[in-house]
Amino acid sequence: MSASLAAPAPGGFGRITLRLVLIGAVLLLALLPVLNRLPMDSALHVSDFIVSITGKWITYAVLALAIDLAWGYAGILSLGHGAFFALGGYAIGMHLMRLIGPRGVYGHPTLPDFMVFLGYQELPWYWLGFDHFPFAVFMAMAVPGSLALVVGFLAFRSRITGVYLSIITQALTYALMLAFFRNDMGFGGNNGFTDFKELLGMPLNTSSARSTLFYASLILLLGALWLCTIVTRSKLGRVLVAIRDAESRVRFLGYNVTNHKLFVFVLSAMIAGLAGALYVPQVGIINPGEFSPGNSIEAVIWVAVGGRGSLVGALLGAFSVNALKTWLTTVAPDLWLFALGGLFVAVTLFLPRGLIGLFSKAPK
Template sequence: MIKQIIKLHSLKGWLFTFSLLGIAIILLPLLNIFAPENSFLHIPDYMFSLFGKYLCYALVALAIDLIWGYTGVLSLGHGVFFSLGGYAMGMYLMRSIGKEGVYKSELPDFMIFLDWKELPWYWWGFDSFIFTFFVILIMPGLFAFIFGYFAFKSRIKGVYFAIITQAMTYALMLLFFRNNTGFGGNNGLTDFKKILGYSLQEPSTKMSLYILTAIVLFIFYVVARFVVQSKFGRVLTAIRDSENRVMFSGYNTLNYKLAIWTISAFICGIAGALYVPQVGIVNPSEMQPSNSIEMAIWVAVGGRGTLSGALVGAGLVNGAKSWFTVAAPDYWLYFLGILFIVVTLFFPKGFVGIFSRLRIKRKGNQNG
């Protein structure tokens, strides 16, 4: 097993991966603590929330790359799994506010506002972190499993599948927008105070969450790499390239697709759960169909079917988004729109594809 994992990368590859991890979880925090306040090496506190957010997005992109890049199933519904994980975490954070809310009540503020007298049954248990932890692990995956089972069983694929997942996203968004659904309606869950007893306002808590996210991302990167290079992963790639031939060769593609779909949703749910304490809010707009489509473009920009490309793409697109929304908010949608078009038209292999093409060219030049 360990041997297999070591074989996932070349020595150079492992060195590179570990040095990235080292920079993320050791060097950057050290720069925050020890570099002088006004030096250009200093990383301010707020940056860690931002970095943490990006890392969560990268985790989502990783999940989408597994299902889209490797299996060829485009999902426009990953925002739902992300939100489900996020809402589960949000519910725990709401419960741990305790009586420190505006209305000084045991119930979350929005329930007081709706004049609810007691906690609805589906909120039971969220006072416990262990319970929440298991919900985060199980709920998004379970939901994806049920949905995927029906969708894949009736052989919905291609654009049909994309559209159906979009409809699911839309329906759930509407559901969560309702006040009576019991998840805070329009405003969602917010005003969090503490996680596991630590204040969310403290820079140290934020830093810890960031480091945790980086480690989780690293672990899932290795897991994903392991999955795609296993025999299972080979079958997935074959399904992407010609599902019928795989079926005719005697594989039951339903099981393969369902498995990777569920894993992908599972990862997405964890990303959502890590995301919510770092941004301090979760609301139904996370489930907007446009959000889910944007997630797909992260992967497309970075390069599909490469894993590393997904991470790069999430970073690049969201970095650009942060810059645009400050510098030229009117043109962000133009940029995003053009990105969608240019990447699909001219760079189907994405950012990573450009690099590998250059590398092949250089090698070719050396040989020739």
């Protein structure tokens, strides 16, 4: 059954069209912050809201790419990718908290407000180093990556596959959510981190910061897309697809399935962590709600809607579902969950190859 989903690259003409569309879309995105600088009364003016929300969607699209890499190509349906995303966000959030310095409500020189409030005397050891930006970025990849390494090693080694892996990863993000809700974890409890002031010397609530973060996200997106393309086109990528379609057979052929899966899972987690790291400064808050299993599964549905097994499809899904969400939650908030639920049902039943499947020929 899943063999029919092995969407090979669409045929010649489709591929070129796809590429052109992609380039056009990226150029269009890149234009947004420029148009934002136009005077208000200009017909082409783009509001701050559009820029910031698009910036957010770009990080979502990176998350979708990460999920697609693991699910679409290696058949690892993780329902805990939101956890990697949130961990990356927390890493950069810690850096942002450190940068607030004495400007907090309590005015403590080193401790963030919530720590003063909770009666901490000094910074916990695991906060050390987060005042350096490169370290925070490194941790935004290293923490999700190591978590994925441990979980993946345990899971793949004992050949936990399919829905079992999904349930385990879901439990993982659920456990993390519960843990982060605790005040004595040292991560701000259920309020999380907010009230950020600046990043790399630039105040966060200015339009220049917005466009800088926007371009950073776009660069991350292109970088991630490039990396994923390389991985999936390589021999390694072929083996991954083979593992997805017939794991035992690949194992019998002498490939080390565990290591292949582990590699792609860790890579995917690191990409998700970076996406989270760019997401947090743009939305200005990170709290344990980001770990909720619902978030992870919502991200999975972006990929499903766009078309799993196609990197461009993942991007398409992330943008279209989030656009629909933004539109519906303003027009008819009560209907959004119906629409999202309906998407889950409709896509799995009628669009197994996602939106992208509509544009490319079905494989034989």
